Amino acid sequence: MDQRLDRRSHSRTDTAEYAERNDPAGADRRHLNAAWAQPFEKQLTADKPFYLLDGSQVMVPMMQHDANWNYLKGESFRVVSVPYDGRELSVVILLPCKGRFKEFERSLDFERVDQTLKGITPHRVLFKMPRFRTGSSLDLRDGDVLSLQT
DSSP, rough: HHHHHHHHHOOOOOOOSSSTTOOOOGGGGGGEEEOOOOOOOOOGOEEEEEOOOOOEEEEEEEEEEEEEEEEOSSEEEEEEEETTTSSOOOOEEEEOOOOOOHHHHHHHHHHHHHHHHHHHHEEEEOOOOOOOOOOOOOTTTTTTTTTTTO
């Protein structure tokens, strides 16, 4: 499995050693190690306001990039697909319009996301987003995580 994952991800995953080779929770011990297809320039990162749902703002390091990415402007939101190197994976970011978060959140379901992704097309975009790092940890041995019930 490790070799197949390494080959399929073009060596973008870091495979941690784990004791039992058939342990399905081993998938949780991997992390994506990928660069952006078009890297954000570090010198363009600057502290800018980020607006919270309560209307207040906090200053955060904001990255920016002027690029041709898949983009769509909807009535209550915008969506942009920011590709990773190799362009096989992307981060899809849904941005509700100011003051419309609750409305957007209520309308969000699989069909809407699927339809939206089918409508995105390449556009020149000046994109700004907070610099971030993300992670998660799930015990995949717990059947409820995978919606499995016995």
